[in-house]
Amino acid sequence: MIDSFKDKLETGLSIPNYPQFRDMNEMFFELMSGLSKIENKYFFLEPAGVLKGGLIPEVEALRRNSRILSEKYGKIRLKICVTGPHTLSYFFGFRNCELFEDLARVLAKIVAANIFREKDIEVALVALDEPLLGTIDDPLVEFGSEGRECLVDALNRIYHEAKARGAKTVIHLHSTSNTLFWDVENLDVVESHVGDLLYTSPKTKELLEKYDKFLKVGLCRTDFDKLVHDKVKAEFGEKLLSEKVAEIWKRIKAGELDPSYYLEGVETMEKRLKKALEMFGDRVLYAGPECGLGGFPSYSCALEYLRRVALASSAVG
Numbered sequence: 001m002i003d004s005f006k007d008k009l010e011t012g013l014s015i016p017n018y019p020q021f022r023d024m025n026e027m028f029f030e031l032m033s034g035l036s037k038i039e040n041k042y043f044f045l046e047p048a049g050v051l052k053g054g055l056i057p058e059v060e061a062l063r064r065n066s067r068i069l070s071e072k073y074g075k076i077r078l079k080i081c082v083t084g085p086h087t088l089s090y091f092f093g094f095r096n097c098e099l100f101e102d103l104a105r106v107l108a109k110i111v112a113a114n115i116f117r118e119k120d121i122e123v124a125l126v127a128l129d130e131p132l133l134g135t136i137d138d139p140l141v142e143f144g145s146e147g148r149e150c151l152v153d154a155l156n157r158i159y160h161e162a163k164a165r166g167a168k169t170v171i172h173l174h175s176t177s178n179t180l181f182w183d184v185e186n187l188d189v190v191e192s193h194v195g196d197l198l199y200t201s202p203k204t205k206e207l208l209e210k211y212d213k214f215l216k217v218g219l220c221r222t223d224f225d226k227l228v229h230d231k232v233k234a235e236f237g238e239k240l241l242s243e244k245v246a247e248i249w250k251r252i253k254a255g256e257l258d259p260s261y262y263l264e265g266v267e268t269m270e271k272r273l274k275k276a277l278e279m280f281g282d283r284v285l286y287a288g289p290e291c292g293l294g295g296f297p298s299y300s301c302a303l304e305y306l307r308r309v310a311l312a313s314s315a316v317g
Contacts, residue, residue, distance in 0.1 A: 012310030041093035048102040054113035066121035076121040084128035097150035104154035112161040126162035127170035134175035159186035191216035218290035269312035
């Protein structure tokens with residue numbers, strides 16, 4: 001964990017997330033008490049609570065070793081990512097307002113337990129990851145529904161624990177088509193994937209100012225399969241696409257081809273950031289890759305992408 005975090009710092013990132021090598025859902029279910037699993041679905045059959053003090057092992061490892069890290073890299077500013085109540089709710093056998101409330105109560109305790117401001121390290125950002133919100137049709141959170149209000153209240157409750165301890169709050173989305181996040185009072189920063197209307201709509205700046213929120217700009221696409229597909233299509237056209245993609249993956253897996261060739265370049269990232277700054281000005285606070293890099297073919301390839309992100313951010317910022 002410490003070595004991987006050092007690798008992240010070496011790329012030039014200013015506020016790295018803890019290295020997240022475990023399943024983003026199960027790692028938080030492991031910290032919850034009162035859970036039962038029936039036919040692969042969770043239920044709170046007892047009052048929801050936290051286990052192990054709610055401490056995320058990865059975060060605790062960094063806190064305990066912060067002196068070693070700070071001696072070389074200076075005071076560490078850390079981002080912690082927690083899977084949000086909407087996404088976790090899909091693993092339960094029954095979804096309703098009460099479930100959002102139960103998950104909010106537990107996740108708020110987990111967030112509170114993992115925020116600290118010490119001499120050598122501090123948690124600067126707390127992000128709730130909600131990849132399903134807006135990407136699937138969910139009647140529970142439609143406009144005017146009780147569930148929508150319950151989810152807004154749940155997010156507010158979790159974020160309150162972060163803000164009360166001096167951290168900025170972030171929501172990570174894969175789509176902003178469901179706009180309930182604007183109503184979350186304790187949310188500071190919104191981020192989504194490259195190409196989302198959030199980054200291109202002229203209405204975004206007006207909404208950011210109206211609701212006093214800020215942006216984290218997605219600088220690069222992280223779907224490696226799509227990156228390969230698009231690069232091959234541009235070079236060889238549609239006719240040879242399937243054949244060439246299969247050949248390239250075979251060569252990558254054999255170690256004959258450097259996968260970093262298919263990553264987006266620093267110049268592309270700089271252009272995205274400059275465009276966002278031109279449109280939204282000081283409402284842009286942060287920039288980074290659109291999502292995690294777990295689908296990359298190699299660890300070194302993922303680090304190279306983070307290095308390019310850091311270079312683009314520093315060049316423009």
